[in-house]
Amino acid sequence: MSARDDILTGLRQADDGTVGDLSPEQILDAYRAEVLAEVTTWLVKKAREFRAMGGEMRAAQADAVAAMASKVERGAVRPDNLRMLPADFFEPGRTYTHVDDGTDWKFRVDTVTTHPEDGERTALGWRHFRGQWEPIAYGEDDYEVHRYVGTVDVTEGGAA
Secondary structure, eight states, X not given: OXXXXXXXXXXXXXXXXXXXXXXXXXXXXXHHHHHXXXXXXXXXXXXXXXXXXOSHHHHXXXXXXXXXXXXXXXXXXXXXXXXXXXXXXXXTTOEEEESSSSOOOEEEEEEEEEOTTTOOEEEEEEEXXXXXXXXXXXXXXXXXXXXXXXXXXXXXXXXX
16 A cells, blocks of 8 residues: 555545545645645756856756756656666665675765765765775766676665
């Protein structure tokens, strides 16, 4: 059962004729529309902020955020059409290792941060290599190298 189903059940049980002419489904759909309008407004604001910062990287970010706002506004983002796409960078709370390369390399990601000027991502965490754990930072170029050699997510309960 989804959260939407739970809310609808509660609305139906609480419906004593005081909700006017709207059905519980209509009430919930109206609420969803309000939330999506708020998200769209926020995304448009962020796109404008990125564009005002100037620079090629910020312009690209502004375009991406504006595209997301457009998709939300026209209803292209729905719970039933979201697909799990592979990550394009290390994700916090995940542990990665190499597949069948003979090393004992693991990388536990604690956080991801971005460079204040160019926006390049850096994953901060702990690397296990040659029997020892050590703090380490991996950038986007490092991610490409590790992805090339077959890095997989081995987080307990995650995709392996």
